[in-house]
Amino acid sequence: MRPADVHTKPHPLYPTDEQPSAAVPAPLIHVNNLSLHYGDRPAFQDVTLSIGPGGITALVGPSGCGKTSFLTALNRLTDLIPGCRVTGEIRIENLDVLAPQTDVIRLRRLVGMIFQKPNPFPLSIQNNLSFPLREHGLRDPVQIAHTTETVLQGVGLWDEVKDRLDSPALALSGGQQQRLCIARALALSPAVLLMDEPCSALDPLSSGLVEDLIVNLRGRYMVVIVTHNLAQARRIADAAAFFWVQDGTGRLIETGTARQLFEAPRDALTAAYISGMRG
Amino acid sequence: MAEASSPTHQAREWLASILVWGTAALVTATFCWLLGDIVWHGLSHLSWTFLTTSPESAGRRGGIGPILVSTLLILGVCLTVSLPIGVGTAILLAEFTSDHSLFGRMTRRSLDVLAGVPSIVFGLFGNAFFCKTLGLGFSILSGGLTLACMVLPILIRSTEEGFRAVPANYRLSAAALGLSRTTTLVHLLLPAAVPGLLVGLILGIGRAIAETAALIFTSGYVDRMPESLLDSGRALSIHIFDLSMNVSGGDANAYASTLVLVILLLAINGTAAWLAERGLHRRIVTV
Amino acid sequence: MTSSHSNILYRWPTDDLLCWLLRGLAAIAGLVVVFIVVFLIAETLPVLSHVGLERFFTDPSWHPAEGFYNLTPMLWGTLFTMAGSVLIATPLGILSAIFCHYYAPPILTRPYRRLIELLAGIPSVVYGFWGLVVLVPLIGEIHPPGPSLLSGILILTIMILPTIALMADASLANVPQHYLRGAAALGLPRWATIRGVVFPTAKSGLFTGVILETGRAIGETMAILMVCGNVVQTPSSFFDPIRTLTANIALEMSYALGDHRAALFVSGLVLMTMIAALTMAAEWISRGRIYG
Numbered sequence: 001m002r003p004a005d006v007h008t009k010p011h012p013l014y015p016t017d018e019q020p021s022a023a024v025p026a027p028l029i030h031v032n033n034l035s036l037h038y039g040d041r042p043a044f045q046d047v048t049l050s051i052g053p054g055g056i057t058a059l060v061g062p063s064g065c066g067k068t069s070f071l072t073a074l075n076r077l078t079d080l081i082p083g084c085r086v087t088g089e090i091r092i093e094n095l096d097v098l099a100p101q102t103d104v105i106r107l108r109r110l111v112g113m114i115f116q117k118p119n120p121f122p123l124s125i126q127n128n129l130s131f132p133l134r135e136h137g138l139r140d141p142v143q144i145a146h147t148t149e150t151v152l153q154g155v156g157l158w159d160e161v162k163d164r165l166d167s168p169a170l171a172l173s174g175g176q177q178q179r180l181c182i183a184r185a186l187a188l189s190p191a192v193l194l195m196d197e198p199c200s201a202l203d204p205l206s207s208g209l210v211e212d213l214i215v216n217l218r219g220r221y222m223v224v225i226v227t228h229n230l231a232q233a234r235r236i237a238d239a240a241a242f243f244w245v246q247d248g249t250g251r252l253i254e255t256g257t258a259r260q261l262f263e264a265p266r267d268a269l270t271a272a273y274i275s276g277m278r279g
Numbered sequence: 280m281a282e283a284s285s286p287t288h289q290a291r292e293w294l295a296s297i298l299v300w301g302t303a304a305l306v307t308a309t310f311c312w313l314l315g316d317i318v319w320h321g322l323s324h325l326s327w328t329f330l331t332t333s334p335e336s337a338g339r340r341g342g343i344g345p346i347l348v349s350t351l352l353i354l355g356v357c358l359t360v361s362l363p364i365g366v367g368t369a370i371l372l373a374e375f376t377s378d379h380s381l382f383g384r385m386t387r388r389s390l391d392v393l394a395g396v397p398s399i400v401f402g403l404f405g406n407a408f409f410c411k412t413l414g415l416g417f418s419i420l421s422g423g424l425t426l427a428c429m430v431l432p433i434l435i436r437s438t439e440e441g442f443r444a445v446p447a448n449y450r451l452s453a454a455a456l457g458l459s460r461t462t463t464l465v466h467l468l469l470p471a472a473v474p475g476l477l478v479g480l481i482l483g484i485g486r487a488i489a490e491t492a493a494l495i496f497t498s499g500y501v502d503r504m505p506e507s508l509l510d511s512g513r514a515l516s517i518h519i520f521d522l523s524m525n526v527s528g529g530d531a532n533a534y535a536s537t538l539v540l541v542i543l544l545l546a547i548n549g550t551a552a553w554l555a556e557r558g559l560h561r562r563i564v565t566v
Numbered sequence: 567m568t569s570s571h572s573n574i575l576y577r578w579p580t581d582d583l584l585c586w587l588l589r590g591l592a593a594i595a596g597l598v599v600v601f602i603v604v605f606l607i608a609e610t611l612p613v614l615s616h617v618g619l620e621r622f623f624t625d626p627s628w629h630p631a632e633g634f635y636n637l638t639p640m641l642w643g644t645l646f647t648m649a650g651s652v653l654i655a656t657p658l659g660i661l662s663a664i665f666c667h668y669y670a671p672p673i674l675t676r677p678y679r680r681l682i683e684l685l686a687g688i689p690s691v692v693y694g695f696w697g698l699v700v701l702v703p704l705i706g707e708i709h710p711p712g713p714s715l716l717s718g719i720l721i722l723t724i725m726i727l728p729t730i731a732l733m734a735d736a737s738l739a740n741v742p743q744h745y746l747r748g749a750a751a752l753g754l755p756r757w758a759t760i761r762g763v764v765f766p767t768a769k770s771g772l773f774t775g776v777i778l779e780t781g782r783a784i785g786e787t788m789a790i791l792m793v794c795g796n797v798v799q800t801p802s803s804f805f806d807p808i809r810t811l812t813a814n815i816a817l818e819m820s821y822a823l824g825d826h827r828a829a830l831f832v833s834g835l836v837l838m839t840m841i842a843a844l845t846m847a848a849e850w851i852s853r854g855r856i857y858g
């Protein structure tokens with residue numbers, strides 16, 4: 001099957017087994033003919049894709065196929081990159097993401113993001129969480145403390161740091177920092193969480209913890225995760241999308257449920273990539 | 280490995296060590312000599328009376344009270360004007376303009392040129408613009424404004440460096456959390472850029488206090504106590520210059536004035552360094 | 567959870583407002599140099615129109631009272647002092663920074679850096695004064711008269727050394743640690759690492775440092791004025807007294823009127839031209855080196 005055939009019919013990606021199909025809500029993210037260029041160099045082109053709520057969607061593929069660029073287009077972090085041009089259409093819920101009049105701040109509250117390298121601010125643990133909250137208008141200290149505790153418990157960090165909330169976040173271990181970053185994103189109660197290889201900079205133990213955490217988020221947040229670790233993608237993803245480099249630009253080759261994509265890929269490229277991982 | 284440990288390479292390593300250590304020793308020795316000489320000769324004349332009384336007999340006797348006041352006023356005018364302009368420009372260049380935008384490039388180019396403009400040319404400009412065209416005459420205001428133009432590039436350059444040294448992921452993660460650029464700037468970037476800003480400030484103050492040439496024809500020579508910013512005032516550096524070059528028998532007071540100037544600079548540097556360490560530490564733990 | 571709609575409405579204008587404010591401030595900063603050039607030219611126009619530019623280089627001597635305006639001896643004075651001091655100060659300054667980063671035991675690093683920072687802030691008039699009372703008599707004993715090109719070069723060297731040392735220090739600090747670890751992992755000795763890894767990486771910073779110090783050397787007035795003797799002549803040895811362009815302005819500006827005053831502005835313009843040429847050359851060379 002040629003990739004073009006995939007593009008013409010976007011596959012709605014629904015969470016698989018657990019949810020009865022009758023209760024499936026409408027897809028949350030619609031991406032239509034999306035292309036991204038850094039200057040004249042295309043990062044990916046003509047990506048059309050729909051992602052439904054509640055599940056974990058893994059973006060897989062080799063390095064340089066535009067997965068991360070795709071992710072940053074979804075919350076318009078691309079605005080911060082000089083010379084970066086995004087064309088096409090992205091809709092998240094009712095929001096036209098790429099429209100110039102779109103309130104980027106609202107968009108980014110709706111769409112949280114976790115980076116490959118943990119990036120807490122050089123503030124205390126407490127302030128890493130409360131500073132964004134305050135900036136988004138939450139002034140009540142009691143409520144801030146409550147949210148802090150809730151999200152830290154949510155990421156399993158509360159017991160580890162509750163006695164030293166005022167110590168610098170940068171003194172935490174890599175895995176703890178990453179969980180703090182996840183907590184920081186969750187504190188703003190986003191609908192979507194974008195994760196750019198959140199485990200790849202961590203040791204196996206921390207990586208396992210973060211992975212468990214991501215699985216725990218299933219159902220409450222819509223998670224879009226870029227990962228190079230196909231085993232991980234198989235373990236955690238409900239749906240998957242496979243990117244590949246063709247003619248010097250990233251292309252979306254195939255989308256489907258994780259099971260279908262990993263066990264019975266329709267595209268020869270996908271099959272080769274998956275089996276390469278097996279072999 | 281084999282190559283690195285060959286005799287020629289070892290000799291080169293050795294020579295380099297000697298050169299580097301020799302340079303450090305030479306530099307240290309020269310500066311100890313310079314400072315030692317000034318402290319040695321200046322200390323005997325330094326007293327509270329010297330700091331507070333007015334100069335007599337063209338400065339041979341008496342103190343430097345009015346001169347200190349003029350110096351601080353000139354510095355005050357200079358910083359009041361140059362700090363906001365300098366920090367603002369640095370923020371614009373580092374955070375709000377891409378390296379390729381025309382405005383950014385033009386500003387940067389003109390600042391590069393400005394950085395190299397000799398202080399005596401600032402003096403000429405200050406004399407022609409502030410004193411004559413704006414009609415401020417020989418005054419503390421003219422001198423301070425001239426100095427403000429002069430310290431701008433230093434201030435901007437190191438503040439900008441400070442901002443550029445802030446890791447890019449602060450901006451990305453702040454943006455991903457939906458924080459506005461103003462917030463990101465005030466709460467994250469500015470504290471992180473403080474070292475650069477302070478280095479700029481130190482160098483700027485140093486240059487302003489050090490400046491003599493730009494002040495001769497702008498703030499003037501008058502050694503009376505200034506009554507307003509529009510009065511002419513003699514800066515400490517000009518006083519030293521005048522005593523050592525034009526007043527025979529002024530060396531003793533020149534030494535003492537020099538010592539005061541050096542101590543002043545030590546104090547400024549020390550305060551800035553102390554502020555940097557303390558301020559930074561505080562900023563890291565709380566917002 | 568947090569309703570911040572009002573915040574959002576309020577915040578975007580803030581970003582815009584800030585951006586415009588910053589642009590305004592930057593415009594002021596950028597225009598200063600334009601103003602300087604405009605005023606210099608405006609002040610020199612009278613003399614340029616009825617004396618002409620070439621006479622500043624062909625007149626028999628510098629006697630402005632009699633209408634002779636030859637700037638060449640002062641130009642040579644400026645060039646000689648600049649060249650001498652930059653040649654000495656550059657290696658010393660860079661080695662100084664290297665000492666701080668790669669050779670000094672940790673206990674010396676901080677004091678040494680403080681020392682350099684302190685020196686960068688010491689007024690030129692202090693250097694000049696020290697030169698006048700210590701260095702000049704010393705040189706006078708070796709070879710009278712004392713106030714000379716040599717004393718100018720030495721004083722200038724000491725003055726601009728902290729500039730290049732601090733710039734080099736900053737650019738060495740920006741060399742990524744993993745380069746150094748990489749070099750160490752390859753078993754490269756210290757100087758080889760510095761030569762092969764540090765210099766290429768820090769090149770543009772070092773170069774900026776050299777440009778800055780050269781500019782400072784050209785523009786330095788007071789120290790030079792105090793130690794060089796200020797005789798208008800083209801020096802034939804290191805022990806001849808000289809007068810630089812800058813010293814000339816400082817000496818004569820206070821009583822200059824009319825054409826004489828304008829002639830001093832011409833020397834200012836000449837200085838500016840030298841600086842502008844320097845900046846452009848720096849940009850040209852560094853572009854070639856960095857991207858070539």
